[in-house]
Amino acid sequence: MNRIPASTLEQEAAGLPLPLNGEDPLFAPHLRALAHGELLVRQCMSCRTKQWPPRPFCRHCQSEDFSWIQAPGAGTIASFSIAYRAFHPSYVDHLPAATALVDVEPGIRIAGRWVGELDELEIGANARLVVDDWAEHGVSAAWSRVEGQ
Numbered sequence: 001m002n003r004i005p006a007s008t009l010e011q012e013a014a015g016l017p018l019p020l021n022g023e024d025p026l027f028a029p030h031l032r033a034l035a036h037g038e039l040l041v042r043q044c045m046s047c048r049t050k051q052w053p054p055r056p057f058c059r060h061c062q063s064e065d066f067s068w069i070q071a072p073g074a075g076t077i078a079s080f081s082i083a084y085r086a087f088h089p090s091y092v093d094h095l096p097a098a099t100a101l102v103d104v105e106p107g108i109r110i111a112g113r114w115v116g117e118l119d120e121l122e123i124g125a126n127a128r129l130v131v132d133d134w135a136e137h138g139v140s141a142a143w144s145r146v147e148g149q
């Protein structure tokens with residue numbers, strides 16, 4: 001798995017906080033693991049349903065008893081969106097930019113920035129996890145194409 005070095009995006013944001021989940025305690029175990037290249041999702045200990053994104057209680061059985069389990073660091077592109085206008089000032093110089101929704105296993109669909117050429121984006125194509133490193137702001141999941149495809 002590749003790790004993308006901290007970019008200058010944060011410096012370009014003119015003091016605005018980056019739109020990351022770093023301060024949300026529901027995401028903390030996921031983000032700590034992601035910093036080491038592992039993708040964790042929540043699993044309900046009552047009904048065993050895997051869940052993403054994390055919620056305070058199970059959407060299937062309402063239990064509040066969860067553990068974190070490893071999910072595959074690869075999957076297939078379920079959908080994507082290409083932005084031609086920046087939703088945050090830090091992205092102005094990086095347009096157009098894409099976000100991919102990747103199914104890593106049934107019921108677990110994870111969004112992340114697309115790292116690569118936009119013409120590589122195709123629904124059903126394979127994608128692999130990469131980690132966006134936002135320096136002191138934390139990390140976020142990103143996706144890129146699988147080599148050789």
Ligand SMILES: [Zn+2]
Nearest residue numbers: 044047058061
């Ligand atoms: Zn449950």
